[in-house]
Amino acid sequence: MQSGTNSERPGRTMTETAPRSFDDLLENVISAGLCGKCGGCVSVCSANMIGALTLDAEGFPVYEDREKCLDCGLCYMVCPNTNSVLDEVKARFNWKSPIGHHVDLYPARSTDRDVLKAATDGGVVTSLLMNMLESGYIDGAVVSSNSEGGRRKAIVATSAEELLQAAGSHFGELPHLEEVGENYSNYVSVIRYATKSAPVKLNKLAVVGTPCQIAAIRNMQALAIVPSDIVIFTIGLFCMQCFEMDHLLDKAFLTQWGVSREDIRSMNIKENFILTMQSGLKVQIPMEEIEQIARTACLKCTYFANDYADVSVGGLGSPDGYTSVMVRTIRGKMMMADAISKERVEKKERGWDKQSMITLIEEFASRKRSRGERYLADILKPGGSPDGTEIQDG
Ligand SMILES: Cc1cc2nc3c(=O)[nH]c(=O)nc-3n(C[C@H](O)[C@H](O)[C@H](O)COP(=O)(O)OP(=O)(O)OC[C@H]3O[C@@H](n4cnc5c(N)ncnc54)[C@H](O)[C@@H]3O)c2cc1C
Ligand code: SF4
Ligand code: SF4
Ligand code: SF4
Known part of the structure; x- marks a missing residue:
């Protein structure tokens, strides 16, 4: 068994004794109260047509058919709590402590009144996606929307109307990635959806998600496995808890x-x-x-600023009615610039200070990290985690 520390890491590290399987996730993550129900493991198993996993009534992943399990370990590797491929993801995103690499940060808001009315903060997420959709950069966006009975559900929005309907923050649980996996993760499903019900082919998706969800997508991309190939843009929400x-x-x-x-x-x-x-x-x-x-898993979570998204967003650090927009990648920069040049989104020109925004976001990231460490201490026995491997926080 390897061990080692890296205090610069966001999230927790379980050192590897590969290959791992869903049994290890059950033992090390789910039973340890670390599962944030992101749906990544189920997504990857269903996307690869294996179908060994499903979600139970509470949204936790469980075996649907143990016999189908190939012990391939993909579910384990994509889980944001195992950090199996974190070094690779960090390298891709030029990650640095404490809130990740970012090329720009500013308060901004939508120019659309209806969006502003429906949005949590400045409606940047909704207007940015509307612009990307209308300009043909994406075919759809995985967002959270109302469904029957007022419950929230992940949907793929393919129109401005659907995006508007999905605006606002939903602090309840949402196994977002399962939706991606079930419906948009393999070529067969995509083609079926595209030919039967969608006006365009869904080859280019944006995903809005919490840090655990975006981390699972980045893990999939680092491993080059479906459904991550069609996720071409990610908008990451800051997240203290859900x-x-x-x-x-x-x-x-x-x-x-x-x-x-x-x-x-x-x-x-x-x-x-x-x-x-x-x-x-x-x-x-x-x-x-x-x-x-708050959910137990969220109290043990150390992700906050969505360090691996193309654009991270939150209300923290901005005046009411504005979204704090943290641009992390070149693609994120281009998409924001396009939305601004087409007057879908406007930057706040005056009355804010970039360094103060950074300091505040860093402070909350550090508060969340300390809280995670505190709660993780409950499951960290001297010398290791419940399975004897080492878990670190960063
Ligand atoms: C669980 C949760 C915790 C958060 N914690 C913080 C925090 O601690 N500090 C902070 O500054 N900001 C936090 N945010 C982000 C903040 O609430 C806003 O979502 C963000 O500022 C974007 O605002 P907007 O007006 O630009 O987005 P909008 O234009 O209103 O669009 C929001 C988009 O996010 C999607 N969405 C909403 N809920 C979810 C969900 N649960 N999972 C995936 N997608 C979803 C919606 O469908 C919509 O597309 C949190 C959001 C969530 C959902
Ligand atoms: S088949 Fe692979 S991805 Fe599916 S449950 Fe088994 S180990 Fe996990
Ligand atoms: S991948 Fe997500 S849903 Fe699966 S065990 Fe890990 S946190 Fe839970
Ligand atoms: S706090 Fe946020 S990122 Fe962490 S597990 Fe909960 S929903 Fe996911």
Whole structure:
């Protein structure tokens, strides 16, 4: 067994005794309470037509048919908690501590009133995707949308209307990548979708996701496995945590803050967790207080600024009504420049300071990392993780 440390790493490192299989994920990640339900493992198994895995009723990956498992280890390698190919991903993205490589950072907002009304912050995500779609850079975007019964579901939006409908942040769980894997991960499904229901061929997808989801996609790309080949652009959300909706809307929790479920108009996360009431009043809940209802896996997670996305976004560091846009790649820079030149998105010209924004984002990344370390300490026994391998944080 290898071991070693690298304090510059975001995320955790489990040193390798290859080959690994889903049994190892069950033991080292899922049973250890580290699974953020990103859906990456199920996606990769279904994308490669193996079909050994599925999601259970709670959204955790489980064997659908153990007999089909080839012990290929792909599910293990794409999982954002094993860091199997992290060095490769870091090298591709020229990663540096503490919030990753970035070429630009600024507050911006959509120029579209409807988008601004529906969006969480400045609507940059929605307007950027609308522009990319209309300009033919992408055929569709995996976003989170309303489905029957008001539940959220990952969809591939192929029109401006669908993108508008999906605007806003959804802090509940969403096994986003499973959708990619099931429907858009292999050529057969893509062609079937393209010929039956979509107006265009879906060869070029953008994906919006939390850091764990984007990390799983980058792991797939580093391993050159489907469905990552058709994901040509990623928009990464900053992420302090996500919630099980029942906990978020738990009566006892809301009562502590003098709020009832019916009063809430919208939610947002910036420096604090912010509930906006129907009356317009804002209730600011400090981040430490929200920990009691966050998912266990999120408390043990150390990703924050979505270091491997083309463009990372959040509300943190920007005035209300603006999105903080952290551009990380050349492609990200080109797409933002195109949206700005076509007046779909506008940069905030005055009243902000880049260094202050960076400092704040770094501070939150470091707070999240410390929190992750604290919670991880519970599962880190002296000398190693539950399976005896070493887990590090960075
Ligand atoms: C779980 C979660 C935690 C977050 N934590 C923070 C934080 O701690 N600090 C911070 O500054 N910002 C955080 N954000 C990001 C912030 O809430 C905004 O999404 C971001 O600033 C973009 O705003 P916008 O107005 O440009 O996006 P919009 O134009 O409103 O578009 C948002 C897009 O994100 C998609 N989306 C929404 N929810 C999800 C989801 N759960 N998974 C994948 N895609 C989704 C929507 O479908 C839509 O396409 C978080 C977002 C989420 C979903
Ligand atoms: S076949 Fe491969 S990807 Fe699927 S469960 Fe088994 S080890 Fe994981
Ligand atoms: S890949 Fe995602 S869903 Fe699968 S075990 Fe890892 S965190 Fe959980
Ligand atoms: S905190 Fe965010 S990135 Fe980490 S597991 Fe939870 S949803 Fe994923």
